[in-house]
Structure formats: structure tokens, C-alpha cells
Amino acid sequence: MNAKASKNQLTSIEPAYYEAVTEAIRKEAVKILKEETVVGVVGYLPGRRKGTATPALVTSVEEAEKLIFSPACVNNLSVYLTKAKKGVLKQGKVGIVAKGCDMRALAGLMTESQLQREDLFIIGVVCPGVYGFGVERTGTLTEANIARKCRECTVHMPEGADVAAGTHAELADLTPEEAEEMARIEAMPQAERWAFWKEHFSRCIRCMACRQVCPFCYCEQCLCDKNRPQAVESSPRPAGNMAWHLVRAMHLAGRCGGCAECERVCPMDIPLNLLNRRMAKELKELYDYEAGLAPVEKGPLNQYKEDDDQSFIK
């Protein structure tokens, strides 16, 4: 049985793993609620349909015993601690369930003084990956139904959490789809690249779901909503769409933790995480900086070195 189990771990993640993680999360959530360390825990509850999960703030022990973790727990919960939900933090210390990529968002938000570490109790999840969009939800995570972003995940083990739920588990030999697609686009002639993005952006309906779901889009007034002067046209038309997506990518440069929530919620299937990844890669190359691995004092675009590359400046 052991030989089989270890083999399974290579090609698929069985429901038993998620059950173990669920147990660990429940135990910890119940404990911190009972001890009144926290006023509530942001986590996942089962969704109404089978095989789904929904984000929730639980404040009682009974509710905490219903918390789950499954491959359907796709949401990045850190967004519930910013923007409209800021009130949650006013009640006192809050527990939060965080996968590796959510942990990067939390660290990024701490970097930007949007969150304080002492206000949080972080239940880290050693996450083997989550479901992609429109796949069969069998309870078992395999190469066929894992999300694109999880194929190249570098943060399966969340760093800096108070407790970690689960043990190390990872799917083996996944094709790095996003890296391959990025390389493909970079290899295109310039005009083709333009055509590629123009086609994608032309479908944008400017629903702003990408902005709404992003933990880093917490500005109370967005530049792109301003109309005096209007920097970015707000209706879903070609020029405004292009400008919006460029501004979005630029504002996330050096901040985005790569949770790919923007891409997941996009109703028009625009590969937004490709842009984020490209910018992250560029900042890694230029300034040796990777966002969200740990809270730092300043992001790469808020600081400078006198000997930064200026080969492009005449």
C-alpha cells in the first residue's frame, strides 16, 4: 500500500490529503477561536454545489468545525482583508487560511503597510495546487485538472505562517504552460505580438472583475475611474481596453504575487497572468526582486540604486 501511495503522490493528489489538511485547519481554527486569540477566521466553507468551496468569515467554534480545504479552494482570501472588508480587522486579530500564493499576497500587503503581521494569525496550507477553470472536479487533483498557475508554483510550502497544515505534496512533471506560452509570445515578431494582445484586449468588457479580485488593487479611487482628466477611457472600447490592461500590469509590476485570480475571474478568458508574470520576470532580471516572498521595507519600484541599468537612456 505504501508503494502505491507514494506512486499516487507523484501523479495525482488523492482526497485523503485534503481531508488531513481540513482536519488540521479545523483543529487550529477551533483552538484560536476558543482561546480568543482571534475574533474570526477567514477560510473556506463547502459551496452549495458539490465539489465547490466558498470563502467565509467564521466567528464561532461550531462554524469553524465546518471549514474545509479542497482543490476547489481557489480564492485568494487576502482580498477579504483589504478594501471594503477592512472592517474585519477593526474587530481585532483575525485568522486567515493561506495557500502559498495567498501568503505572497499577505507578505506584499505587509510590505505596503496595508496589513500588520500582529493583526493576523496565518494558518498556512501546504498546497499541492487547485482546480483550473472548467475542468472536471473529481476530488483528485491530476495534471488534467490542475490550474495553469499551479504548474509552475514555487511556493507550495508557505513561508512565514503561524502554523502549517499538511505535509509536502506536489504533482510531478507538470508542463510549465505559462512559461512556454510566454516564451512563444516573446519569440514572435513584434507585429504579431501586438496582434495577439490586441485580439485579447478587444474582447475585454471592462467588468473590472480583475481589479475587484486583486488584493493589490486597493486604491480607494482608481486612476482608471477618474474622468477629470480622463487618463484611461472607461467604456469597453479598443483604446481604453489596451490602456487599462497596460496600466494594470504596470501598477502590479513588482507587487503581484502570482495568484492569478485576475485571470481566473476574467469572463472573457484574457491571459492576464501572462502579463503579470512577464513583469515579475523582468523585475527579477533587472533588480533581482521577487514579490511577496517575505515582507520587505520597499518594493523595487519604490527604491533605487545609483548604479541601476540605464543602457536604454541616452
Next chain:
Amino acid sequence: MHDFEPKIVAFVCTWCTYAGADLAGTSRMQYPPNVRVLKFPCTGRIDPVFILRAFQKGADGVLVSGCHPGDCHYMAGNFHARRRFAAFRALLDFIGVDLNRLQFSWVSAAEGGKWVEVVTDLTERVRTMGPMPEFKELEHEELWSTFAEATAGKSTGLNITADKSQVLNTPGLKEAYDSIS
């Protein structure tokens, strides 16, 4: 060779490059009149969105120019701008914009000659490259849909029947298009 006059938009900082351009003027140096100068408090104030806006509104080339490193009136504005524009260039390149149309430079208040050189270089380079159609086309497509609605007599825009050539011959469209290009 293209028979066209490039439109160059220059975003300059008030302390160095603007003074440098002013010096070029008072020294009666000659340089191409294609450049439109916009004065900013500092290169650190120049948001990448300004560059996009310039391209959308018909610029064929954009110049961003400020103080030499170490000479910034606000100590570090140009250093921050340098990082931001390095990242922005990568983004534009990934989207498929020719970076030869976008020039960054350091021109001090004493470098009237360098200002002339930078502007001349960029203007000539853009002249040989020809007009920049990409961003203008996006604006054009917006106009096209507006006029298609008008000619098809629809107010909803959901049922666009007019074809593109028909629309391009519509009175008023050419003027509207010319006004942005």
C-alpha cells in the same frame, strides 16, 4: 522613405531639460519643429499612462527627458523614474510596441546642444520608421463603431450593418479621424 512629418511628444522636467531646451532656443540653435514639449515638475511625475495617451492621440514618437543622475532637484525623482521606465519598456515590448519610438534621455540645463542632438536623432529615426499606426488604429476602431452606428441608423450599436469602406466614405469621419491622427 515616408513622406510624412512625425509628431514627437517630449515630456521634460522643468529643472533640467526644459531649461536645456530653452537654452537651445535662446542660443538660436536649429532643430526639427516636430517636437511638442510638455513641461513637468520632475521626471518622477511622469506616469507611463501619459506616454500611452500621447501615442493614442497621434504621437509617432515620445521623448522623456530629465536631469542627469545626481542632479535631480528633488534628489531622487529621476532615479525612481529610471526604474519605472525600465519596467515600462519591457511591458511595451511584450505588448508589441517598437521601442525605437520611445526615447529616454538625460539633458541638463547647460546642454542645449545635446537637446538639439536628441530631438534631431529621434525625429529622423521616427521619420524613417514612418507613422505609428498601432495605438491610432485602436482609436480609429472606436470611431468606426460610432460612425457605423450612425450610418446604420441604429442607436444601440448591436446591429452594425455598414461595412468599413462605406463608413470610411461617410462625411465627417475623415475629419474626425484626421483630428486624432
